[in-house]
Amino acid sequence: MTETNTKKLHLTAFMRPVSLHTGAWRYPGAYPDANFNLQHLKSFITKLEAAKFDAFFMADHLAVLNMPVEALKRSHTVTSFEPFTLLSALSVVTEKIGLAATASTTYDEPYHIARRFASLDHLSGGRAAWNIVTTGNPESSKNFGRDQHMEHSDRYKRAREFYDVVTGLWDSFADDAFIRDRESGVYFDPDRMHVLDHQGDELRVRGPLNIARPIQGWPVIVQAGQSDPGRQLAAETAEVVFCSPRDLASAKELYADIKGRVVAAGRDRNHLKILPAALVVVGATVEEAKAKRLELDSYVHYDSAIASLSVSLGVDASKFDPDGPLPTELPDTNASKTSRAGVVQLSQTEGLTVRQLAQRYGGYSGLAFVGTPETIADEMAVWLAEEGADGFTVTFPFLPQGLDDVTEKLVPELQRRGLFRKDYEGSTLREHLGLPRPPNRFFE
Amino acid sequence: MTETNTKKLHLTAFMRPVSLHTGAWRYPGAYPDANFNLQHLKSFITKLEAAKFDAFFMADHLAVLNMPVEALKRSHTVTSFEPFTLLSALSVVTEKIGLAATASTTYDEPYHIARRFASLDHLSGGRAAWNIVTTGNPESSKNFGRDQHMEHSDRYKRAREFYDVVTGLWDSFADDAFIRDRESGVYFDPDRMHVLDHQGDELRVRGPLNIARPIQGWPVIVQAGQSDPGRQLAAETAEVVFCSPRDLASAKELYADIKGRVVAAGRDRNHLKILPAALVVVGATVEEAKAKRLELDSYVHYDSAIASLSVSLGVDASKFDPDGPLPTELPDTNASKTSRAGVVQLSQTEGLTVRQLAQRYGGYSGLAFVGTPETIADEMAVWLAEEGADGFTVTFPFLPQGLDDVTEKLVPELQRRGLFRKDYEGSTLREHLGLPRPPNRFFE
Ligand SMILES: Cc1cc2nc3c(=O)[nH]c(=O)nc-3n(C[C@H](O)[C@H](O)[C@H](O)COP(=O)(O)O)c2cc1C
Ligand SMILES: Cc1cc2nc3c(=O)[nH]c(=O)nc-3n(C[C@H](O)[C@H](O)[C@H](O)COP(=O)(O)O)c2cc1C
Numbered sequence: 001m002t003e004t005n006t007k008k009l010h011l012t013a014f015m016r017p018v019s020l021h022t023g024a025w026r027y028p029g030a031y032p033d034a035n036f037n038l039q040h041l042k043s044f045i046t047k048l049e050a051a052k053f054d055a056f057f058m059a060d061h062l063a064v065l066n067m068p069v070e071a072l073k074r075s076h077t078v079t080s081f082e083p084f085t086l087l088s089a090l091s092v093v094t095e096k097i098g099l100a101a102t103a104s105t106t107y108d109e110p111y112h113i114a115r116r117f118a119s120l121d122h123l124s125g126g127r128a129a130w131n132i133v134t135t136g137n138p139e140s141s142k143n144f145g146r147d148q149h150m151e152h153s154d155r156y157k158r159a160r161e162f163y164d165v166v167t168g169l170w171d172s173f174a175d176d177a178f179i180r181d182r183e184s185g186v187y188f189d190p191d192r193m194h195v196l197d198h199q200g201d202e203l204r205v206r207g208p209l210n211i212a213r214p215i216q217g218w219p220v221i222v223q224a225g226q227s228d229p230g231r232q233l234a235a236e237t238a239e240v241v242f243c244s245p246r247d248l249a250s251a252k253e254l255y256a257d258i259k260g261r262v263v264a265a266g267r268d269r270n271h272l273k274i275l276p277a278a279l280v281v282v283g284a285t286v287e288e289a290k291a292k293r294l295e296l297d298s299y300v301h302y303d304s305a306i307a308s309l310s311v312s313l314g315v316d317a318s319k320f321d322p323d324g325p326l327p328t329e330l331p332d333t334n335a336s337k338t339s340r341a342g343v344v345q346l347s348q349t350e351g352l353t354v355r356q357l358a359q360r361y362g363g364y365s366g367l368a369f370v371g372t373p374e375t376i377a378d379e380m381a382v383w384l385a386e387e388g389a390d391g392f393t394v395t396f397p398f399l400p401q402g403l404d405d406v407t408e409k410l411v412p413e414l415q416r417r418g419l420f421r422k423d424y425e426g427s428t429l430r431e432h433l434g435l436p437r438p439p440n441r442f443f444e
Numbered sequence: 445m446t447e448t449n450t451k452k453l454h455l456t457a458f459m460r461p462v463s464l465h466t467g468a469w470r471y472p473g474a475y476p477d478a479n480f481n482l483q484h485l486k487s488f489i490t491k492l493e494a495a496k497f498d499a500f501f502m503a504d505h506l507a508v509l510n511m512p513v514e515a516l517k518r519s520h521t522v523t524s525f526e527p528f529t530l531l532s533a534l535s536v537v538t539e540k541i542g543l544a545a546t547a548s549t550t551y552d553e554p555y556h557i558a559r560r561f562a563s564l565d566h567l568s569g570g571r572a573a574w575n576i577v578t579t580g581n582p583e584s585s586k587n588f589g590r591d592q593h594m595e596h597s598d599r600y601k602r603a604r605e606f607y608d609v610v611t612g613l614w615d616s617f618a619d620d621a622f623i624r625d626r627e628s629g630v631y632f633d634p635d636r637m638h639v640l641d642h643q644g645d646e647l648r649v650r651g652p653l654n655i656a657r658p659i660q661g662w663p664v665i666v667q668a669g670q671s672d673p674g675r676q677l678a679a680e681t682a683e684v685v686f687c688s689p690r691d692l693a694s695a696k697e698l699y700a701d702i703k704g705r706v707v708a709a710g711r712d713r714n715h716l717k718i719l720p721a722a723l724v725v726v727g728a729t730v731e732e733a734k735a736k737r738l739e740l741d742s743y744v745h746y747d748s749a750i751a752s753l754s755v756s757l758g759v760d761a762s763k764f765d766p767d768g769p770l771p772t773e774l775p776d777t778n779a780s781k782t783s784r785a786g787v788v789q790l791s792q793t794e795g796l797t798v799r800q801l802a803q804r805y806g807g808y809s810g811l812a813f814v815g816t817p818e819t820i821a822d823e824m825a826v827w828l829a830e831e832g833a834d835g836f837t838v839t840f841p842f843l844p845q846g847l848d849d850v851t852e853k854l855v856p857e858l859q860r861r862g863l864f865r866k867d868y869e870g871s872t873l874r875e876h877l878g879l880p881r882p883p884n885r886f887f888e
Contacts, residue, residue, distance in 0.1 A: 025624065025631065032624040032631075036566045036656060038536075062555065064637075064654045073634045076624075079617070079655045082563035088532035089567050092482075111506065111587040112552070119526035122480045123533050142650035143555040173523070180469065180476040180520075185745045187469065187476075190517045193508075206586035210508045211523045212480060301629045 006418040009384055010273055010391030010433060011411075012055040012100065013048050014242070017041055018076040019402065020395045021279070021364045023299030025076040027398040034399065035080040038089060044403055045090050048097060051407035052421050054432045055098030055129060056090065057222075057242075057393065058083040062107050063139040071304035071362070084116050091124035098429030100129035100222055100240075105162040106155050107135060107144045110205055113162075114169035117219045118211045126215035126428030130166075131222040131242065132233070134159050156229035158202045163221070163237045165205050167441075168196045170218050172208035174443035194442040216430050217437040234272070235261030239435050241274045242393045244366050246342070251276055251367075251388035259387075273390040273433055276383075279368040280376065281397045282405035289370045290350075296397050297359040305362025309354070312339045312361055322355040364397075373413035381419060450862040453828055454717055454835030454877060455855075456499040456544065457492050458686070461485055462520040463846065464839045465723070465808045467743030469520040471842040478843065479524040482533060488847055489534050492541060495851035496865050498876045499542030499573060500534065501666075501686075501837065502527040506551050507583040515748035515806070528560050535568035542873030544573035544666055544684075549606040550599050551579060551588045554649055557606075558613035561663045562655045570659035570872030574610075575666040575686065576677070578603050600673035602646045607665070607681045609649050611885075612640045614662050616652035618887035638886040660874050661881040678716070679705030683879050685718045686837045688810050690786065695720055695811075695832035703831075717834040717877055720827075723812040724820065725841045726849035733814045734794075740841050741803040749806025753798070756783045756805055766799040808841075817857035825863060 017034035018025045025032040034040040045056050060083050065072065072078060083101040091099055099120060103113050113130070121128035134156060138149035150158070177192035196207035223238035225231065234241045235258055245251035259269045281296075283289030302322060310317040314335025320327060326347040333340060347357055369376045383389040396402040414420035430437055461478035462469045469476040478484040489500050504527050509516065516522060527545040535543055543564060547557050557574070565572035578600060582593035594602070621636035640651035667682035669675065678685050679702055689695035703713045725740075727733030746766060754761040758779025764771060770791040777784060791801055813820045827833040840846040858864035865876075874881055 026626050026629060032626070033622075038567055061654060063650075064652055069634050074629050074631055076631050078632060079622075081566060082559050082655065085528055085532040085560060085563040085567055088529040089536045092533045092536040107553070108556070109551070109588055115526050116529060119529040122525060123482055123529055139650075142648075144553055145648045178477075178523075182470050182476070185470060185518050185743070187518055187520050188522060190513050204586075204589045206507075206583075208508055210505060211526065299629070 007384060008418070009380060009414065009420050010054045010275060011420065012057050012098070012240075012275060012391075012393050013053055013403075014057050014059070014277055014393045014395040015044070016059070016077060017080055017399075019398050020077075021296060021397055022071075022075045022077065023296055023359070023363050024398040026299035027296055029401050030398050031400070032076065035076060040400075041081075041086065041090060042093050044399065045094055045097065047403060047407050049094050051411045052424060053097055054391070055100045055429060056087075057100040057129075057131065058087060058102060059131075060102035060104070060133070061137060061140075062104060062135055063137055063143050066137055066139045068304075068307060071307065074301050074304050084120065088120055088123055091120065091127065095125075096127070096424045096427060096432075098127045098129055098220070098432060099124055100131055100220070102131040102133055104133050104135040104140075105159040106150050107140055110162050110165040110169065110203060111209070114166040114209050115211055117166075118170060118209065118214045121214035121216055121219050122212070126430070128214070128216070129220035129222050129240065129429055131224060132159060132163065132237070133224060152227070153229060156225070156233055159233055160236070161200045161202045163233075165196070165198050165200070165203050167218055167438075168198060169205070169207055169209040170214055171440045171442050172196065173213050174440055175213050175217075178212060192443060213440065216428050217440070220429050220433065220435060231258055231261060234258055235267075236265050239272055240433065241272060242277055243274065244277045245388070246367060248383060248386065248388045251383065252386060255387050255389065271435055275391045275393045276367060276389050277393040277395060279364050279366065279395050279397055280392075280406055280410065281368065281370040281402065282373060282376065282409050283370075284372065286371045286375060289372065293368070293370050293397065294356065297356060297363045300359040300362040302355055302358060305358035308361035309343070309358040311335075312343050312365075314340055317354060317358065320354045322358070323353050326354055326357060364395075373409045376410055377413045377417060377419065380414065381417065384419070451828060452862070453824060453858060453864050454498045454719060455864065456501050456542070456684075456719060456835075456837050457497055457847075458501050458503070458721055458837045458839040459488065460503070460521060461524055461843075463842050464521075465740060465841055466515075466519045466521065466748075467740055467803070467807050468842040470743035471740055473845055474842050475844070476520060479520060484844070485525075485530065485534060486537050488843060489538055489541065491847060491851050493538050495855045496868060497541055498835070499544045499873060500531075501544040501573075501575065502531060502546060503575075504546035504548070504577070505581060505584070506548060506579055507581055507587050510581055510583045512748075512751060515751065518745050518748050528564065532564055532567055535564065535571065539569075540571070540868045540871060540876075542571045542573055542664070542876060543568055544575055544664070546575040546577055548577055548579040548584075549603040550594050551584060554606050554609040554613065554647060555653070558610040558653050559655055561610075562614060562653065562658045565658035565660055565663050566656070570874070572658070572660070573664035573666050573684065573873055575668060576603060576607065576681070577668060596671070597673060600669070600677055603677055604680070605644045605646045607677075609640070609642050609644070609647050611662055611882075612642060613649070613651050613653040614658055615884045615886050616640065617657050618884055619657050619661075622656060636887060657884065660872050661884070664873050664877065664879060675702055675705060678702055679711075680709050683716055684877065685716060686721055687718065688721045689832070690811060692827060692830065692832045695827065696830060699831050699833065715879055719835045719837045720811060720833050721837040721839060723808050723810065723839050723841055724850055724854065725812065725814040725846065726817060726820065726853050727814075728816065730815045730819060733816065737812070737814050737841065738800065741800060741807045744803040744806040746799055746802060749802035752805035753787070753802040755779075756787050756809075758784055761798060761802065764798045766802070767797050770798055770801060808839075817853045820854055821857045821861060821863065824858065825861065828863070
């Protein structure tokens with residue numbers, strides 16, 4: 001069993017039970033009720049584990065999404081299982097795949113967060129990861145007794161300190177603290193327990209945490225912030241970065257920037273993996289894949305989609321003929337020129353009508369790989385070789401079929417090329433990702 | 445399949461993975477590592493479900509327990525899984541048994557609590573229960589940025605309002621809000637979504653909750669407070685009360701008091717079940733059961749036990765001969781006379797030495813049923829008939845043997861007498877407990 005030395009991709013699945021795409025629940029064969037159907041989620045994660053994915057990742061939001069009600073009522077993203085309860089349940093039906101939960105540093109307490117991730121790590125045999133978010137949706141504040149959303153820079157300041165506290169709490173007990181010596185009757189060695197006693201600007205937390213040190217030492221740290229403080233937090237703390245670059249050029253820029261910051265922070269650049277989020281649509285031919293995507297987009301209702309297009313263009317697009325092309329002359333705008341240029345480019349390269357453009361923006365307009373297993377593998381190989389990515393945070397256009405297309409068609413192609421593992425080599429998520437187990441800062 | 449009309453007991457299991465008794469990890473055959481061993485917990489809950497228990501209940505504490513380090517280092521109760529992650533995992537390996545988690549109203553946010561219990565209820569097909577606690581351990585405050593533990597009456601004031609908010613959030617969506625009409629593209633009816641907009645003395649929470657209404661409407665509400673505000677909170681909100689009366693006489697008093705308050709609050713007295721916590725030790729003979737308990741107590745280290753006895757007596761008991769009887773003349777005390785009288789009575793009825801008394805108080809000194817399946821069933825029948833209890837919150841002296849003794853010996857005896865169900869009749873915890881599904885306060 002010799003493994004080639006080719007650099008390999010890491011793949012995590014960015015899961016919404018019905019898909020991230022807002023039209024997906026209407027796609028033929030979709031499970032519109034997957035948000036509350038554990039059987040479906042079990043089958044998804046089982047397939048992803050069989051395909052040797054690094055991790056299964058759940059996003060999280062602390063309010064009903066802030067969209068106009070016309071869009072909201074058409075979206076399946078309004079409600080779902082809470083990540084910790086779901087991932088804990090799924091830990092029982094899997095053995096190897098990592099389990100990444102999102103948790104907010106703005107609206108939760110470090111003692112709770114440290115404890116829950118440690119517990120998930122123990123339950124799963126070392127497969128937990130924490131996606132640190134500061135929570136962008138300002139609606140969340142009102143669900144937590146605050147009139148105002150905490151300001152961006154304050155959120156990141158708190159996040160940085162929060163990370164110190166959580167990791168410090170994980171180190172409350174030395175790995176060998178629990179001796180459980182029946183003879184002497186000593187269950188643990190109190191000299192191997194540390195009281196954190198953190199007194200910071202934002203947080204005061206005494207400790208110790210009432211749970212043994214996680215199996216991975218610390219669950220894997222993930223970060224998805226895009227701003228300057230977001231990137232800096234990632235460079236100092238993260239081991240995986242989820243990001244959403246538009247294209248390879250901007251991905252390379254982001255990659256170089258973050259890896260540079262990692263080195264500047266005194267860390268090993270290989271100890272942070274950059275995994276851009278990408279919608280992956282697989283077809284037997286490139287045309288078929290593109291047609292699937294257009295069909296998917298067509299399930300986004302025009303009334304709820306047009307607002308997204310208007311935002312991206314900086315003009316009221318509802319005035320345009322939905323079934324005609326984008327007018328060549330557009331009124332001036334104060335909105336982002338880059339974002340408008342993106343729309344214009346898309347309308348030209350794909351020859352889309354206003355309706356189709358709106359449905360693209362209302363559905364999913366981020367990075368996408370749309371093609372055959374071969375063309376997508378080609379593209380992914382370029383991203384890997386040219387340092388645009390260490391792998392991808394794959395998101396599925398519709399489920400179950402879009403997921404099956406990836407696990408049954410794309411993954412085997414990547415494996416044939418030596419670009420993706422054929423089997424797990426270790427059992428913890430750190431091992432899958434090639435990350436070291438952090439030493440305990442208080443004990444040898 | 446006619447069921448007799450005999451009033452039946454409800455049984456929940458008050459679980460600590462190694463037992464609540466601090467000497468249990470040293471008992472022959474015990475699993476000292478059960479705190480972090482999911483396999484053991486799976487086997488426990490599977491057996492409890494086969495024995496048709498109403499629910500599996502996890503206590504919870506938000507700090508390492510506040511004991512002197514000499515006692516702490518000898519106790520397995522210092523760390524364990526966190527309840528939500530554990531119960532979610534166990535929901536997957538069971539189908540009927542209820543899953544009760546403890547969560548604090550003092551150190552958490554109603555939005556988080558409402559969401560997590562709703563999620564567990566969806567995951568488990570309607571088996572979640574919330575044990576509302578205000579958290580007694582003052583050490584907890586320091587883990588949550590506060591110098592002082594919130595005052596008792598303020599804790600209960602907040603708990604009452606917290607309950608209103610959580611149940612209000614559970615009612616965010618009508619049961620029929622999610623229409624998922626593929627044709628029209630409408631996923632849910634926004635007129636069937638309610639924005640709570642709670643503005644209270646303690647809490648301000650906007651809503652709606654980002655999860656569908658729980659399967660049970662609301663997860664079952666449990667309460668375990670003993671004080672006057674604790675009982676009042678129970679009367680107004682709880683559907684199950686865990687309590688810890690010393691004996692049948694005090695249990696009857698408590699039962700009558702709480703049921704009286706329930707009626708005074710305008711509720712049906714049968715919609716609140718009172719389940720005292722009881723250690724159950726089963727033997728082939730009464731003598732064998734008593735000997736098991738004495739052996740179990742003997743694993744509590746004298747050095748860590750003697751402090752507990754001193755507290756109960758109100759004098760320094762370490763001055764006494766450990767292997768002699770309790771001195772008949774005890775110095776005067778300002779401490780509770782009832783508690784001292786209890787020790788004196790115990791020393792006489794069971795003829796215990798000072799060491800054995802200390803080990804009883806350091807191990808588990810609450811209500812216990814110690815005997816054969818027949819004698820214990822006799823006692824339980826009396827408690828049920830005389831309105832001391834609607835059932836019990838059973839806690840096991842040591843595991844797995846002490847649990848097996850209950851499920852394999854006591855439960856069949858109770859079933860033979862028609863005192864306990866032979867099979868589940870419904871599938872939700874509310875159905876097991878004979879509790880109605882609450883209507884949605886905002887929607888028909
Ligand atoms: C792949 C990916 C997943 C994300 N998941 C979440 C999430 O689950 N919850 C959340 O509040 N924000 C999520 N975000 C948003 C980021 O946390 C962050 O708020 C956003 O990228 C803006 O960056 P900034 O806060 O640094 O300006 C995600 C972003 C990306 C790229
Ligand atoms: C069976 C039982 C279980 C309990 N479980 C917990 C628990 O898990 N966490 C907790 O903080 N308190 C727990 N308590 C303590 C009660 O919540 C309460 O604080 C205590 O009975 C004192 O009552 P009071 O606060 O009304 O004075 C439990 C009590 C009983 C009787």
